[in-house]
Each structure stands twice: as structure tokens, then as C-alpha cells.
Amino acid sequence: MNTREQIHALSEEMLENLGKLVAVDSQLGTPSEGKPFGEGPAEALEIGLEIARELGFKTVNLDNYCGYAEMGEGEEIVGIAGHLDIVPVGGDWTYDPFKLTRDGDHVYGRGTTDDKGPVIEALYAMKLLKDSGVKLNKRVRLIMGCNEETGSKCMAHYNEVEEELSCGFTPDANFPCIHGEKGYMSMMAYSKNTRIISMNGGFVSNAVCDNCTTVIPAEAGLKEKLEQMLSETKLQEYKVTEAENQITIYAKGVPAHASTPTLGINAAGVTMECLAKAGFEDDFVKFYNQHIGTACDGSGVGLKIADEFGELTFCNGIVKTENGVISCTIDIRVPVTFKKDDILNRIEGNLEDENGRIEVGEIGNPLFFPRESPLVNALYKAYVDVTGDTENKPMVIGGGTYAKSLKNIIAFGPEKLGVDYRIHGADEFILVSEMEEAVEVYMEAIKNLLAI
Incomplete structure (x- = not known):
């Protein structure tokens, strides 16, 4: 044989x-x-x-x-x-x-x-x-x-x-x-001031946040505006309910591994975008949309970089609320020719403002x-x-x-x-x-x- x-x-x-x-x-x-x-x-x-x-x-x-x-x-x-x-x-x-x-x-x-x-x-x-x-x-x-x-x-x-x-x-x-x-890098984002009552979603840090439930104070006409904004997204499912002067938003995105976040839909990120578009004024909504967002490229913290072997990827995996503070896990995959100091120099000055802050966690070499x-x-x-x-x-x-x-x-x-x-x-x-x-x-x- x-x-x-x-x-x-x-x-x-x-x-x-x-x-x-x-x-x-x-x-x-x-x-x-x-x-x-x-x-x-x-x-x-x-x-x-x-x-x-x-x-x-x-x-x-x-x-x-x-x-x-x-x-x-x-x-x-x-x-x-x-x-x-x-x-x-x-x-x-x-x-x-x-x-x-x-x-x-x-x-x-x-x-x-x-x-x-x-x-x-x-x-x-x-x-x-x-x-x-x-x-x-x-x-x-x-x-x-x-x-x-x-x-x-x-x-x-x-x-x-x-x-x-x-x-x-x-x-x-x-x-x-x-x-x-x-290479690998982890970060944690935290709210400083927020009107959001609670925001919770995702199940692991190394996958796109594919579901999210957010509770905010009710405002006149806000529910209808949110429904309009959410209807124009690529979410698989969404639901907006209003009761007892609170609005609850459920958003279902698309899961994807943190190494390929563009294949997914970040439910938390889409919710934050829609809150801003619907006119909900909030410090952490501004911070999230400016520094994290849905682009998956790290542009919000100065990390939109690439080499001949690939681009940096940026993934928000888990969002949770504890004691009035919203935290977000961030999983970053760094192009192979960039070293630790290259990354730290690029993010300097981009991780904190009056609305929120981001802490750098583990950094692993490529x-x-x-x-x-x-x-x-x-x-x-x-x-x-x-x-x-x-x-x-x-x-x-x-x-x-x-x-x-x-x-x-x-x-x-x-x-x-x-x-x-x-x-x-x-x-x-x-x-x-x-x-x-x-x-x-x-x-x-x-x-x-x-x-x-």
C-alpha cells in the first residue's frame, strides 16, 4: 500500500x-x-x-x-x-x-x-x-x-x-x-460620570460583545427616537421598552472572535452610537463613542496602525455596571512589527478626559x-x-x-x-x-x- x-x-x-x-x-x-x-x-x-x-x-x-x-x-x-x-x-x-x-x-x-x-x-x-x-x-x-x-x-x-x-x-x-x-494587549475603560442607570453585556473578553441591555432615565420622545436609530443598524434584534420613568434597550449583535472583530456587530457599541444620535446627553456615551466606538481599529486611542502583515484590531468584549460605574473590557491584537514602546508612545495622552478613563493591562509580545x-x-x-x-x-x-x-x-x-x-x-x-x-x-x- x-x-x-x-x-x-x-x-x-x-x-x-x-x-x-x-x-x-x-x-x-x-x-x-x-x-x-x-x-x-x-x-x-x-x-x-x-x-x-x-x-x-x-x-x-x-x-x-x-x-x-x-x-x-x-x-x-x-x-x-x-x-x-x-x-x-x-x-x-x-x-x-x-x-x-x-x-x-x-x-x-x-x-x-x-x-x-x-x-x-x-x-x-x-x-x-x-x-x-x-x-x-x-x-x-x-x-x-x-x-x-x-x-x-x-x-x-x-x-x-x-x-x-x-x-x-x-x-x-x-x-x-x-x-x-x-501581539496582545488588554485595557479596561471606566466611566467617571454617567446618567446611564445600568449597562451589561458580553460574556468573554476575547469576543465581540454580541448582546447588551441598557437602562437609562426616560425622556419625552426618547423611546421613539431610539427605535428609529436602532432600526437603521445591523443589529440582529433590538427592543426598547419604557416603564416607571426608565427606558430599557436590549440589543443583539453578531458574535466574533477578538482577533477578527470586524466580522461581528458590537451590541454595546451600536447602543452607544444610537443613544448619541437620539439626543441622549451623557458624559460616558461621549467618551465611549470617541475612544472605543464600533470601528475596531483603535483609532479612538491613537492606535490605527498596520504593517505589511495586518492591521491592529480593537474589541470591546464585556460591559458591566457595578456601584454606578460602567466598565468595558478591551482586547487588542497588535501587528507583529510593533513593539511595546511603540504602542505605549502612541496611546499617551489618549486614554483619559473628563468623561472617562482607560487603564492598560497585560501586554504580550508578538x-x-x-x-x-x-x-x-x-x-x-x-x-x-x-x-x-x-x-x-x-x-x-x-x-x-x-x-x-x-x-x-x-x-x-x-x-x-x-x-x-x-x-x-x-x-x-x-x-x-x-x-x-x-x-x-x-x-x-x-x-x-x-x-x-
């Missing part, structure tokens, strides 16, 4: 093992002794390592933070880093999220694409290479992490107790490959490998050689992966551009045909990395 036939012959076995992982609710749980991320992630890790042992690999559990399967000999390590933790189920599922369900080429379940399926793909790529007798002049190590979705503390622990990787990849993004990941670097070339060549796709090129993304936590690796597959695999959403799926193709791509990638 040729390689593709060998992979296809293992397809059902791969799905059976993927089903074992999908069956575990491995979202972040309550820490306990020896289980830093709770029961679920620890159970998923043990199952992942058991699958690896059954396939003939040496395995190591690093205190239930993460573990690895390894083959080969040598000083250098080709690393592959995937994760077994998941985000909460959420949404309205057609299928049981913790039971692998196949419908033709589609296989549904939480973690099928992010990232349990890719872990299985990488593991079987290693198995097929091992069985083929290919010369392993380096060790090949598949690291299975348990905390990628909520902080990557698993990789911080790996760096404390294990050897540095020589080169490698994380199968937790897109093909053809990711040679840069934007990740960037030149397009012509040996690592990028080795992975991109593997993708092209297997798929024949030369149209799509290595790219930079706004999201973050284990590549920012481990040295000398970049994100590489398995998602195809233009396909919505519903990761982080209901009915997440993987395509069996793409799973088989990814195994072959990862086999070629490992061989290319062994040759660097």
Missing part, C-alpha cells in the same frame, strides 16, 4: 481513539492535589498517553500539567504541541458534544478540530513514520497540553521541567502555516518568523507537496497558540481556509477526508524538520 492507502486503512482506528478523547469533558475544572486543572483535563491526558503507549511510544506525564509521547534518539527534539482541554460546550447543539457522531465525511463533537483531532492526527503521523523505518536522527516528541484555552500554564510548567525544542509546530490553527501571531526561515519553508513545503496548493501562502494571524509559549515552533494546520469548523461553537466538527490528508502532511513535515 502507498502512504494514503495506509492512512485510510487506519481511519476507523483513529476515529475510535478520537472518540475516547471527545467523551471526556476536559474544560478547566477545580484544581485538586496532583490535578492542577481539575479532573477532566487530567483524565483526557491519561487517555491520550494510554493511546500513545498502545501505539508503541514512550510516554511521560508531567504532573498532569501536560505529557508527551516520544520516539527516536538524539540530542535535538522535533516538537509537536497540541492540547486536550476544551472550551465550554455552550450553544444549541444538534449532536451530543461528548459523543463522536459521524454523518458522512463530517464527524461532530467538542474538540474534534480544537484540538483533540489534530493531536490524534499528529500521533498517527508519528506511528506511520516509526513503522516505515524512517531514520530518526532526532527525537520526535508530541506534547499534549491541558490548559491552552485558559492561559497555557501547562507549557510554562513544561518549560520549567523539560528540554527546549529544537524546532516543531502546533497543529492548532490553519494551513498552509502561520509564521506570525500578533511572534514572528521570517517567511524565508528554514522552519517556515520546511512546513510550507510539506503542505504543498501533499496538497498541491500553491495559491495559499504562509500568513500572520491575530490569534495566539502554543507557539508563543514554546521556543522554535509555529502553528501549522489543520484547518483549511474558508471552512467554518465551528470551533468554540455548537456542532464543532472535523472532516474525515481532511483528517487523513493532515496525517500525510504531518508525516512530511516531521521528515522535513528532521532534515533541518
